[in-house]
Amino acid sequence: MASPSTSSSASLKSFFDRCGLPSTVKYSCDAFVWSQYSGPVRPAPFQGYCSYTLLVGSEIVVQFRPSAYKLDIDITKTACNIFKHLAPETEHLGELEGTDLHAFSMRKLPGVSLADYRAMPSKRSAREQIVLDFARLQAQAYRHARSAEELLNERRTVGSSLTSRLELMSASLPIRFRQIASSILSDISEIEALPWVFTHGDFLAANILVSPDSGKLTGLLDWAEAEWLPFGIGMYGLEELLGEDNQDGRFVYYPEADRLRLLFWGQLMLLIPELAADSKHLALIKKAQKLGILLWHGIAFDDGNLNRVVEEGNDDREIQRLAMFLSQNPKTELKMQKIGSSLISLLGLIRGFLLRKV
Numbered sequence: 001m002a003s004p005s006t007s008s009s010a011s012l013k014s015f016f017d018r019c020g021l022p023s024t025v026k027y028s029c030d031a032f033v034w035s036q037y038s039g040p041v042r043p044a045p046f047q048g049y050c051s052y053t054l055l056v057g058s059e060i061v062v063q064f065r066p067s068a069y070k071l072d073i074d075i076t077k078t079a080c081n082i083f084k085h086l087a088p089e090t091e092h093l094g095e096l097e098g099t100d101l102h103a104f105s106m107r108k109l110p111g112v113s114l115a116d117y118r119a120m121p122s123k124r125s126a127r128e129q130i131v132l133d134f135a136r137l138q139a140q141a142y143r144h145a146r147s148a149e150e151l152l153n154e155r156r157t158v159g160s161s162l163t164s165r166l167e168l169m170s171a172s173l174p175i176r177f178r179q180i181a182s183s184i185l186s187d188i189s190e191i192e193a194l195p196w197v198f199t200h201g202d203f204l205a206a207n208i209l210v211s212p213d214s215g216k217l218t219g220l221l222d223w224a225e226a227e228w229l230p231f232g233i234g235m236y237g238l239e240e241l242l243g244e245d246n247q248d249g250r251f252v253y254y255p256e257a258d259r260l261r262l263l264f265w266g267q268l269m270l271l272i273p274e275l276a277a278d279s280k281h282l283a284l285i286k287k288a289q290k291l292g293i294l295l296w297h298g299i300a301f302d303d304g305n306l307n308r309v310v311e312e313g314n315d316d317r318e319i320q321r322l323a324m325f326l327s328q329n330p331k332t333e334l335k336m337q338k339i340g341s342s343l344i345s346l347l348g349l350i351r352g353f354l355l356r357k358v
Helices: 012-018 025-036 073-086 114-118 124-143 162-172 175-186 188-192 233-241 257-271 273-277 279-298 316-325 330-357
Strands: 041-043 052-056 060-066 090-095 101-107 196-199 208-210 217-220 227-230 243-245 251-253
Touching: 025 041, 025 052, 025 060, 025 101, 073 090, 073 124, 073 196, 073 217, 114 208, 124 196, 124 208, 124 217, 124 233, 124 257, 162 175, 162 188, 162 279, 175 188, 175 279, 188 279, 196 233, 227 233, 233 257, 233 279, 233 316, 251 316, 257 273, 273 279, 279 316
Parallel strands: none
Antiparallel strands: 041 052, 052 060, 060 101, 090 101, 196 227, 208 217, 243 251
16 A cells, blocks of 8 residues: 655654654563563664664664554564565564553564665665565465465455445546556456465565665565465565666666666566466466556555555655556567566476476
């Protein structure tokens, strides 16, 4: 969903104001952590929109979150089971007395945020690395896919309302996006019949950790909005990796964005060969990706309420992203089809060689 931008300078006062709490509650949070741990405690240099975060020594992170953004321990366990070291083991420490804040302890993941990494000099060469790692992340999720029928009683906020949200966007998005939403709505039954995979719900540069040396993906933060969704929807995050905001706050693609996009799809088809073998299936997954873009940038994030379509004049940052992310270069699509055909031929040769060996 469209969410407010976050940065390392996010105001602690704003967080406590949003929770309707006096700023003195910060000291109660600090005291709670001091009572639980013996190591040095300090505020994290990065503070998000939905939490107050403290670092305990070099290995532990403690977050205070209001009920609206409370972590689901079953969800965090699923993230750890599927993505292993990329997700932090998390424990619920309890509720801070007299407040609506819940305390969670988690393992500190290595690396720096992609947002901070991008600010380092001479890091352009690592753009390929994060795109390849994102493809591996999608393939890892696919290997743990479940059927739509299995998840009928486990669908969360987004998964349980795909059709109704598309209907809302088809009727109320700025006119230039309505046809895309309507087109996807006509295929929603087929999209929902795709394998369902565990999907990170807030794939932004601030939540992506990478090695400061290589740019390799080392972890993902903030699994509060994670849930099972049809394969492809979670690939909305690819576009966030192909550019960044300029000084005016407008998203701008990197000069090599088309090449990086092709690199992603080529890697994904190598990791999941059946995608290369079925062009219709691949086209449906790409449509699911556009659905993901619509869901994350076409629905406004109003302090956790996800029931309003973005509007011109009120949500221009998200509308600008919609315009960028939903425009696809036809030449790029054609090249991707050629990559798929080449992979099918290569896989056929490999199978033939193995059969002769047998």
